[in-house]
Amino acid sequence: MRVAVCQLNSREERAQNLTVARDLLERAAAGGAELAILPEYVDFLGKGSDTPEPEPVDGEFGTFFATAARELGIWVHAGSFHETGPDQNRTYNTTLLFAPDGTLTATYRKIHLYDVEIAGRVSYQESRTVAPGEETVVAAVAGVPVGLSICYDLRFPELYRQLAIAGAKVLVVPAAFMLHTGRDHWEVLLRAxxxxxxxxxxxxxxxxxxxxxxxxxxxxxxxxxxxxxxxQAPDAVGVAIADLDLERLETIRAELPSLANRRL
Known part of the structure; x- marks a missing residue:
């Protein structure tokens, strides 16, 4: 399976962000990717007061990426967006996964919320405006089990172990990782x-x-x-593409059976 990860610098102009996202999906498709992944909050990053109104999964956001998947004939993982939440004060941070015919095949709501308070450095309370999801999700993409997560989830290995036990062979992480943590933790956590x-x-x-x-x-x-x-994408907006060798995955699992040898 050939896959692509799309890297954006989403800002306040939602229409412009979506235009760039569509362009990157087109580049991924032209490069032969069967599955393309977009980042967290692909349609908007900015001041909370300017955040777009939350939508249902079949709203404008979902329709946009369903159309992209159908017209390009690829699987599209639409990063995440502000989905209508359980009450007036909170949304969900939600991933949508579309098949090449535009069908919505999976929805995942971010479970772990980024609540951090470091005096004089970082103050961010995601739980004030976002409600946590409650369900882990493994979806079949062209027959391959794919486990879904979002950004801060990356720091909770128990989530990914649950996804692997449920059969996942691919783990997807759309993110908006901050520079001050990303430079030391991003690659280390992903490789782990x-x-x-x-x-x-x-x-x-x-x-x-x-x-x-x-x-x-x-x-x-x-x-x-x-x-x-x-x-790996360079430090610019763009696309990185690679081929997944599922036979190599099975060989690794057979020759170093740590996943099979777990006792907890």
Whole structure:
């Protein structure tokens, strides 16, 4: 399976963000990708007061990417967006996965919320405006089991172990990882999730500055089950593409059966 991770610098102009996302999906399709991954909050990064109105999964956002999947004939993982939440004060941070015919085949709501308070450095309480999801999701993409997650989930290995036990062979991580943590933790965590679960990891990140005064790390990458980085995006908007060798995955799992040998 050939896959692509798309790296954006989404900002306040939603229409422009979606235009860039569509262009990157077209580049992925032209490069032969069967599955393309977009980053977290692909349609908007900016001040909370300017956040687009939350939508249902079949709203404008979902329709846009369903159409892209159908017209390009590829699987589209639409990063994430602000889905209508359980109450007036909170949305869900939600991933949508579309088949090449435009059918919505999976929905995942981010489980772990980024609540951090470091005096004088970082103050961010995602749970004030976002409700946590409750269900893990493994979806079949062209017959391959794919486990879904979003950004901060990456720091919780128990989630990925559940996905691997449920049969996932590929783990997807759309993200808007901050520069100050990303430069030290992003690749380390991604490679760890790949190695310990003997899965491919596809991580699509936001890059660059956005309001209110934040910077995303980027370095979107594709990692094999041995922890080897197969492809990595440079520090710019763009696409990274690699081929997943599922026979190699089975060989790794057979020759180093750590996943099979677990006792907990």
């Amino acid at each position: 999730r790949a190695i310990e679960n003997q899965c491919y990891v596809l991580a699509a990140g936001q890059i660059g500055d956005h309001e209110p005064g934040r910077t995303c790390f980027g370095r979107s990458m594709i990692i094999d089950p041995w922890g080897t980085v197969l492809a």
